[in-house]
Amino acid sequence: MPAPEPSPPQPPQPPQSPQLPQSSLPAAASRFEAPSTVLERILRGPSGLGTASLHLVRREEPPEPPEPLELPTAPAAPAEGNPVPGLYHHPVAEPDPVRVEEVGRRIKAWALDEVDLYPEDWEDQFDGFSVGRYMVACHPDAPTVDHLMLATRLMVAENAVDDCYCEDHGGSPIGLGGRLLLAHTALDPLHTTKEYQPPWAESLHSDAPRRAYRSAMEYFLQAATASQADRFRHDMARLHLGYLAEAAWAQTDHVPEVWEYLAMRQFNNFRPCPTITDTVGGYELPADLHAQPAMQRVIALAGNATTIVNDLYSYTKELASPGRHLNLPVVIAEREGISDREGYLKAVEVHNELMHDFEAEAAALAAACPVPSVQRFVRGVAVWVDGNHYWHQTNTYRYSLPDFW
Numbered sequence: 001m002p003a004p005e006p007s008p009p010q011p012p013q014p015p016q017s018p019q020l021p022q023s024s025l026p027a028a029a030s031r032f033e034a035p036s037t038v039l040e041r042i043l044r045g046p047s048g049l050g051t052a053s054l055h056l057v058r059r060e061e062p063p064e065p066p067e068p069l070e071l072p073t074a075p076a077a078p079a080e081g082n083p084v085p086g087l088y089h090h091p092v093a094e095p096d097p098v099r100v101e102e103v104g105r106r107i108k109a110w111a112l113d114e115v116d117l118y119p120e121d122w123e124d125q126f127d128g129f130s131v132g133r134y135m136v137a138c139h140p141d142a143p144t145v146d147h148l149m150l151a152t153r154l155m156v157a158e159n160a161v162d163d164c165y166c167e168d169h170g171g172s173p174i175g176l177g178g179r180l181l182l183a184h185t186a187l188d189p190l191h192t193t194k195e196y197q198p199p200w201a202e203s204l205h206s207d208a209p210r211r212a213y214r215s216a217m218e219y220f221l222q223a224a225t226a227s228q229a230d231r232f233r234h235d236m237a238r239l240h241l242g243y244l245a246e247a248a249w250a251q252t253d254h255v256p257e258v259w260e261y262l263a264m265r266q267f268n269n270f271r272p273c274p275t276i277t278d279t280v281g282g283y284e285l286p287a288d289l290h291a292q293p294a295m296q297r298v299i300a301l302a303g304n305a306t307t308i309v310n311d312l313y314s315y316t317k318e319l320a321s322p323g324r325h326l327n328l329p330v331v332i333a334e335r336e337g338i339s340d341r342e343g344y345l346k347a348v349e350v351h352n353e354l355m356h357d358f359e360a361e362a363a364a365l366a367a368a369c370p371v372p373s374v375q376r377f378v379r380g381v382a383v384w385v386d387g388n389h390y391w392h393q394t395n396t397y398r399y400s401l402p403d404f405w
Contacts, residue, residue, distance in 0.1 A: 080394040088352040089389045095136035104132030107152050115211040128397035138387030143282045151280045157212035173247030180240045186213035188233045224279045227287040235272040242268025261331045269307035277380035285377040294365045301358035302381050306388045308351040313392040313399040341404045
């Protein structure tokens with residue numbers, strides 16, 4: 001008797017996950033299955049002479065339903081900070097304090113001793129970032145602290161590039177393209193002649209962002225498969241492209257249309273973080289399944305929603321900084337001729353719509369493709385989304401809410 005078809009994944013309690021509406025399933029599922037032969041080919045595996053050993057799952061026997069994923073949980077506790085009123089989100093349990101402390105200790109040692117990331121007078125800002133709490137909340141299924149450190153180093157390196165090249169600590173839109181290109185070679189190495197290889201390799205140690213990128217990527221490559229590493233490089237190129245669009249607008253003092261801003265934010269966003277959720281979890285989502293349009297839509301919606309969370313929580317911080325910072329509430333208010341408060345509240349609505357779309361599409365994808373790695377990956381992305389909100393809400397060192405209610 002064939003095994004029962006597995007149900008869509010139910011995220012851990014806590015972290016809580018939404019009840020996903022069924023009305024959206026047919027449309028999203030059809031995107032995943034069109035053409036259906038693509039999905040069938042991936043699940044069937046290669047055929048022909050000499051390919052028997054290449055099948056990921058042999059189909060002579062009915063496949064077993066996937067084992068439920070056990071995630072570490074911690075007792076629920078009141079979170080610090082206040083959530084944005086009206087923002088659609090899911091509370092999560094406090095992250096494991098033992099892991100938080102250990103990740104915090106290791107990342108600071110890496111930043112200080114291995115890559116010389118920041119001067120002594122930046123230490124309070126580094127500590128205030130609370131990156132250990134951030135990563136443990138976003139990756140509760142990481143098998144070990146070593147797995148968590150893969151994400152943590154990359155997160156800190158990405159923020160060093162953003163701060164030092166783009167924003168808070170001496171960043172500038174002028175010449176940004178050249179700086180980003182050279183930093184990107186720490187992730188995607190230069191292949192050149194013997195004469196020019198040594199000066200390039202030496203350049204990877206020339207500033208803090210490149211030292212951080214180089215070291216974090218070396219650690220990541222020890223755990224990631226080739227396809228996972230290439231996927232991450234691709235998403236980092238997307239991120240850098242978004243940085244360049246924002247820099248170009250800053251140089252010309254251009255306020256984009258709302259849809260243009262959202263297009264930029266689809267690239268300048270958190271996507272590289274949830275896209276490595278399988279590497280951090282100690283498994284792999286196969287490249288063909290990751291590349292499916294429905295999966296790409298789920299990942300894009302997750303990145304877009306979480307980035308607007310950043311816009312909302314960092315709103316007052318950015319307004320207090322020198323110069324004009326583009327964020328969704330500012331762009332909506334200016335382009336649609338409404339008040340700052342109305343612009344902010346409409347940005348909350350945009351976030352909520354993206355979140356509902358993300359959840360509906362994730363449920364449809366899990367129903368259309370009952371493959372354990374797909375279901376675990378989609379579930380991991382949802383948990384990352386919730387953990388990202390948790391960190392923004394609770395990081396009162398960095399963020400405070402505007403007085404709009």
